[in-house]
Amino acid sequence: xxxxxxxxxxxxxxxxxxxxxxxxxxxxxxxxxxxxxxxxxxxxxxxxxxxxxxxxxxxxxxxxxxxxxxxxxxxxxxxxxxxxxxxxxxxxxxxxxxxxxxxxxxxxxxxxxxxxxxxxxxxxxxxxxxxxxxxxxxxxxxxxxxxxxxxxxxxxxxxxxxxxxxxxxxxxxxxxxxxxxxxxxxxxxxxxxxxxxxxxxxxxxxxxxxxxxxxxxxxxxxxxxxxxxxxxxxxxxxxxxxxxxxxxxxxxxxxxxxxxxxxxxxxxxxxxxxxx
Amino acid sequence: xxxxxxxxxxxxxxxxxxxxxxxxxxxxxxxxxxxxxxxxxxxxxxxxxxxxxxxxxxxxxxxxxxxxxxxxxxxxxxxxxxxxxxxxxxxxxxxxxxxxxxxxxxxxxxxxxxxxxxxxxxxxxxxxxxxxxxxxxxxxxxxxxxxxxxxxxxxxxxxxxxxxxxxxxxxxxxxxxxxxxxxxxxxxxxxxxxxxxxxxxxxxxxxxxxxxxxxxxxxxxxxxxxxxxxxxxxxxxxxxxxxxxxxxxxxxxxxxxxxxxxxxxxxxxxxxxxxx
Numbered sequence: 001x002x003x004x005x006x007x008x009x010x011x012x013x014x015x016x017x018x019x020x021x022x023x024x025x026x027x028x029x030x031x032x033x034x035x036x037x038x039x040x041x042x043x044x045x046x047x048x049x050x051x052x053x054x055x056x057x058x059x060x061x062x063x064x065x066x067x068x069x070x071x072x073x074x075x076x077x078x079x080x081x082x083x084x085x086x087x088x089x090x091x092x093x094x095x096x097x098x099x100x101x102x103x104x105x106x107x108x109x110x111x112x113x114x115x116x117x118x119x120x121x122x123x124x125x126x127x128x129x130x131x132x133x134x135x136x137x138x139x140x141x142x143x144x145x146x147x148x149x150x151x152x153x154x155x156x157x158x159x160x161x162x163x164x165x166x167x168x169x170x171x172x173x174x175x176x177x178x179x180x181x182x183x184x185x186x187x188x189x190x191x192x193x194x195x196x197x198x199x200x201x202x203x204x205x206x207x208x209x210x211x212x213x214x215x216x217x218x219x220x221x222x223x224x225x226x227x228x229x230x231x232x233x234x235x236x237x238x239x240x241x242x243x244x245x246x247x248x249x250x251x252x253x254x255x256x257x258x259x260x261x262x263x264x265x266x267x268x269x270x271x272x273x274x275x276x
Numbered sequence: 277x278x279x280x281x282x283x284x285x286x287x288x289x290x291x292x293x294x295x296x297x298x299x300x301x302x303x304x305x306x307x308x309x310x311x312x313x314x315x316x317x318x319x320x321x322x323x324x325x326x327x328x329x330x331x332x333x334x335x336x337x338x339x340x341x342x343x344x345x346x347x348x349x350x351x352x353x354x355x356x357x358x359x360x361x362x363x364x365x366x367x368x369x370x371x372x373x374x375x376x377x378x379x380x381x382x383x384x385x386x387x388x389x390x391x392x393x394x395x396x397x398x399x400x401x402x403x404x405x406x407x408x409x410x411x412x413x414x415x416x417x418x419x420x421x422x423x424x425x426x427x428x429x430x431x432x433x434x435x436x437x438x439x440x441x442x443x444x445x446x447x448x449x450x451x452x453x454x455x456x457x458x459x460x461x462x463x464x465x466x467x468x469x470x471x472x473x474x475x476x477x478x479x480x481x482x483x484x485x486x487x488x489x490x491x492x493x494x495x496x497x498x499x500x501x502x503x504x505x506x507x508x509x510x511x512x513x514x515x516x517x518x519x520x521x522x523x524x525x526x527x528x529x530x531x532x533x534x535x536x537x538x539x540x541x542x543x544x545x546x547x548x549x550x551x552x
Binding site for chain 1: 438441442445446449452453454455456457458493511
C-alpha cells in the first residue's frame with residue numbers, strides 16, 4: 001500500500017510558536033490546555049514541567065502563566081494582570097487579530113457577529129472583547145430570528161470553513177446596509193483543507209491525525225470523508241485498526257494544526273506495519 | 277386572455293421625486309436626461325418647458341440646472357457651482373448614498389470597488405467621488421487580474437441584481453482581509469424583480485415596459501425570460517406585436533423603475549385590443 005502525505009498538514013505557525021514559548025518557560029503553568037493536543041501537552045509537562053490549569057482557580061500561587069494559543073477572555077486576562085503574575089502570551093497572532101477587531105468594531109457601534117462555536121475557548125475569548133456583547137452563530141438559521149440593525153461587523157473563528165463563512169456573509173449582505181467582513185479564517189487551515197481534499201481524491205483510505213476535540217481536525221475529516229468514504233480520525237497510533245487497510249492501495253495522510261510531527265511519524269510507522 | 281400586473285412595478289421613489297422636482301422647476305434645464313424614459317422627458321419638456329442638456333456644453337447660459345436622478349460627476353457639479361448657476365438636485369437619495377460612501381471610504385484609504393457598468397451615468401458619478409480612483413467591475417473575472425490589497429470597500433450600482441453582487445462579495449471575502457460591503461442596491465429594484473419573477477411563473481407571455489437603455493428594465497426582462505420564454509421589452513404601445521399574444525392565456529405585466537403609469541396604461545389598453 002502506498003502512503004501519500006497531504007501537501008500541507010499538521011502544525012501551523014501559531015502552534016509551533018506556542019510550543020517554542022512553552023519550551024522556553026520551564027515550570028510555568030498554562031491557562032487552559034496550550035494547544036488542542038493531549039500528547040504534546042503531556043510531553044511539555046514531562047520534559048519542561050509546563051503544567052496546565054483548566055480554569056483560573058487551578059492557577060493558584062503560580063507566578064508565571066502562559067496564555068494558551070486560543071487566547072483567554074478579557075476578564076481572565078485582567079484578573080491575571082491584577083494579581084501581579086508574569087504573563088507569557090502564547091495567543092496565536094491570528095487569534096489576537098479577531099480579538100482586536102471585535103474590540104475596535106464594538107467601540108465603533110457595529111453589531112458584532114462571530115461565526116464559530118460559542119463553546120470553543122477561542123470564540124469565548126474573542127467574544128469577551130465585544131463591549132456590548134456579540135452574536136455567535138454557526139448557521140444562517142440562527143441569524144433569521146435576530147434583529148441585525150444597519151451596521152454589522154463579522155469575524156470568524158480561525159478554523160472554520162470558508163464556504164460556510166460565505167453563507168453567513170451572503171445572508172448579511174442581503175439584510176444589512178453595511179457589512180464589514182473580516183476574513184479571520186487562518187491560511188494554515190485553508191492550506192491543510194485544500195491538501196486533504198486533493199489527497200483524499202487519490203486515496204481509498206484516509207487517516208487524519210489529531211485531537212478528537214480539535215475543530216480543525218474534525219473539519220479535515222469531514223472534507224476527507226466527502227471524497228473518500230473510508231476516512232478515519234486517530235489521536236495516535238493506538239487508535240488505528242488493521243482492518244481499515246485491508247485490500248487498500250493508497251492511504252492518504254493528513255493531520256490537524258495541533259498535531260506534532262513525532263505523533264504523525266509514529267502513526268505512519270504503524271500503518272506501514274499493517275500493510276506489510 | 278387574462279392580464280396580470282406584477283405586485284410591484286414602475287416608478288420608484290427617486291423617479292417620482294425627480295419628476296415632482298422637475299414639474300416645480302419650469303423652464304429649467306436638466307444635466308443629462310432626468311430619468312431613463314424618453315416619453316416622460318418629452319412630456320416634461322412639452323408641459324413644463326424642462327429641457328435636457330446632453331453634456332455640460334449644452335447648458336450654455338441657463339441659470340437653473342436640474343441634476344438628473346442618476347447624479348453627475350463631482351467635477352461637473354463643481355463646474356456648475358463655480359459658474360454661479362442655481363442647482364436643483366434631483367439626484368436620487370439612493371444614489372447620493374454610494375457617492376457619499378465612496379468619498380468617505382477613499383478618504384479612509386480603502387480600495388474602492390464599484391459593482392456596475394462603468395458607462396452608466398450613475399456609476400460615472402459615484403466613481404468620481406473616489407479620491408484615488410475606483411475599480412468598476414461587472415464580474416469576478418475582472419477582479420482576478422487586479423491587485424486588491426488588504427482593505428476593500430464595495431458598493432453597487434443601485435439597479436444591479438443581488439445574486440450577482442453576492443458573487444463579487446464572495447470572491448473578495450476569500451481574497452481580502454477586510455471587505456466593507458455596502459449593499460446599495462435599491463429596494464425598489466428588489467421589489468420589482470421579485471414581483472416580475474412571480475408573475476412570469478404564472479404567465480405564458482410577459483410584457484416588460486420601459487426604456488431600452490434602462491438597466492433595471494433590462495434586468496426585469498432577463499428575470500422574466502428565465503421563467504417565461506415569451507417575454508418582451510417595449511418602450512410604449514407601438515412596440516407591441518399582435519402575434520405575441522396569439523393563443524396565450526395569461527399575460528404578465530411589469531415595468532421598469534422609470535416607466536410612468538400613463539405609458540403602462542396605454543400598453544395595457546393596446547394588449548386588451550389584441551386579445552379581443
